Amino acid sequence: MGALITAERLRELFTYDPDTGVFSRRVQVGPYPVGEVQAKVNSKGYYRIAVDGRSYLMHRLAWLYVHGAFPPSLLDHRDGVKTNNRIANLRSCTYMENVQNVSGKARGKSGFKGVFKATHGNRYEARIGVNYKNISLGYFKTPEAAHQAYLDAKKKHHTFAPEFTR
Numbered sequence: 543m544g545a546l547i548t549a550e551r552l553r554e555l556f557t558y559d560p561d562t563g564v565f566s567r568r569v570q571v572g573p574y575p576v577g578e579v580q581a582k583v584n585s586k587g588y589y590r591i592a593v594d595g596r597s598y599l600m601h602r603l604a605w606l607y608v609h610g611a612f613p614p615s616l617l618d619h620r621d622g623v624k625t626n627n628r629i630a631n632l633r634s635c636t637y638m639e640n641v642q643n644v645s646g647k648a649r650g651k652s653g654f655k656g657v658f659k660a661t662h663g664n665r666y667e668a669r670i671g672v673n674y675k676n677i678s679l680g681y682f683k684t685p686e687a688a689h690q691a692y693l694d695a696k697k698k699h700h701t702f703a704p705e706f707t708r
Contacts, residue, residue, distance in 0.1 A: 547593050547603075549610045555593065558607040563627030565591065565600065565607075587624040601627045605634075656692030657685050668692045672699045 556565045556579070565579045574580050581589045581600055589600035604627045605613045618635040619626055658667045660681060668679035668688040679695050682688040 546612070547596070547598065547606070549606050552593065552603060552607055556603075556607070558604060560604075560608060560629040563600075563604060563629070563631070565603065583625065589625055589627065601632055604629055605632055654685050654689035654692070656696070657688040668695070670695045670699060 555568055555571070557568055558565050565581070566577050567574055567579060568576065570576050579591060581591045584590045584599075590597050591600050591603065592598075593603070601617050601619065601624075602612060605617060608629050613634045616635050616637060617632050620631050620633060623631075656668055656670055656679075658669060660667050665681040665683065666685045666688040667681050668691040669676050670679060670692055671677070677695075679688075679691045682691065
């Protein structure tokens with residue numbers, strides 16, 4: 543593989559609409575006509591696009607197109623939608639900030655994120671991850687009460703996450 547694409551080369555080959563997050567070809571390359579992009583969703587749910595024989599995550603190309611350089615670290619999709627590559631939806635972040643905005647799936651049998659059935663008794667434990675550590679928020683009679691404790695802790699500890707993901 544060659545060197546990373548530059549902003550100049552990207553702008554030569556594509557247009558990017560920051561309001562929609564959509565890339566379109568300026569020039570025909572192989573079977574791909576002007577105006578089209580052959581983006582594919584990878585196994586993690588992000589759009590990827592091939593440029594000059596190399597594959598790139600589309601949100602990183604959006605940042606490069608607008609800012610003239612690749613992001614200094616990770617990029618976060620503010621709304622949690624991995625295919626929403628509008629520039630207003632993207633922000634540079636650290637790993638710890640990025641994981642605060644992960645919606646995740648409910649784990650275990652509780653049906654709620656951050657809530658786990660206790661190994662003994664009819665109780666539910668609420669847990670949250672903070673600075674690479676799992677913190678127990680206590681045990682509750684219902685999964686709903688445990689989930690509320692998780693949401694309250696998320697508001698306090700996960701300040702990078704938007705309100706709708708808390």
